[in-house]
Amino acid sequence: MAYHKHETYDAAATDALKTAYTSIISAVGEDPAREGLLKTPERMAKAMQFITQGYGMNAADILNSAKFHEDYNEMVLVKNIELYSLCEHHLLPFFGKAHIAYIPNGVITGLSKLAHVVEAFSRRLQVQERLTHQILDVIQDTLNPLGVGVVIEAQHLCMMMRGVQKQNSVTTTSAFSGQFMKNETRSEFLRLISSNLS
Numbered sequence: 001m002a003y004h005k006h007e008t009y010d011a012a013a014t015d016a017l018k019t020a021y022t023s024i025i026s027a028v029g030e031d032p033a034r035e036g037l038l039k040t041p042e043r044m045a046k047a048m049q050f051i052t053q054g055y056g057m058n059a060a061d062i063l064n065s066a067k068f069h070e071d072y073n074e075m076v077l078v079k080n081i082e083l084y085s086l087c088e089h090h091l092l093p094f095f096g097k098a099h100i101a102y103i104p105n106g107v108i109t110g111l112s113k114l115a116h117v118v119e120a121f122s123r124r125l126q127v128q129e130r131l132t133h134q135i136l137d138v139i140q141d142t143l144n145p146l147g148v149g150v151v152i153e154a155q156h157l158c159m160m161m162r163g164v165q166k167q168n169s170v171t172t173t174s175a176f177s178g179q180f181m182k183n184e185t186r187s188e189f190l191r192l193i194s195s196n197l198s
């Protein structure tokens, strides 16, 4: 399944989700036959498939599809990649920004591919820590760079609109490999993105 510019939906998944959302609407005390709600299970079925489309994306394939040999041995940084994910505990969104850096070892990838990798892993049921590591691991394994650094800053609706109800907390997670394990490289990366970190 690939959900690119034009959305296509799996018929069996749409049917199963429609049935489930009709039950949910009844269970919260609403009338699924009410005019405004008639098409809601189908809309939700499509929305849910859209926001979990990462299951149909292969992050290694994405990176392998644009690998170029290049002798550039400095840090490549793409920052402020926005992301929307779903917390696997409450199925409520968490959203924020990813910052990704790597130091090539003879091979670079298309810059947009790093953002596609974020899509592939964020559009699933996730926890922020695993998301951070999955992005790091696939870049390390596919491009074999001298090192990778990933920082994600996100706000979790499950902490905002329910539960502990903290509106301003931001969770930062990070993962580093290779040269990013060294203080100097890691500090340079963190300094370059620091305008985003408070």
Ligand SMILES: Nc1nc2c(ncn2[C@@H]2O[C@H](COP(=O)(O)OP(=O)(O)OP(=O)(O)O)[C@@H](O)[C@H]2O)c(=O)[nH]1
Pocket (backbone or CB within 6 Å): 087, 088, 089, 126, 127, 128, 129, 156, 158, 159, 162, 163, 164
């Ligand atoms: N580590 C981690 N925890 C998360 C993430 N998203 C949500 N959580 C937390 O997952 C935990 C689930 O804890 P539980 O005690 O089982 O759930 P709960 O009773 O709904 O907890 P509260 O949210 O505190 O009301 C909560 O502390 C959430 O804040 C995430 O990406 N990473």
Ligand SMILES: [Zn+2]
Pocket (backbone or CB within 6 Å): 087, 088, 089, 090, 091, 092, 156, 158, 159
């Ligand atoms: Zn949650």
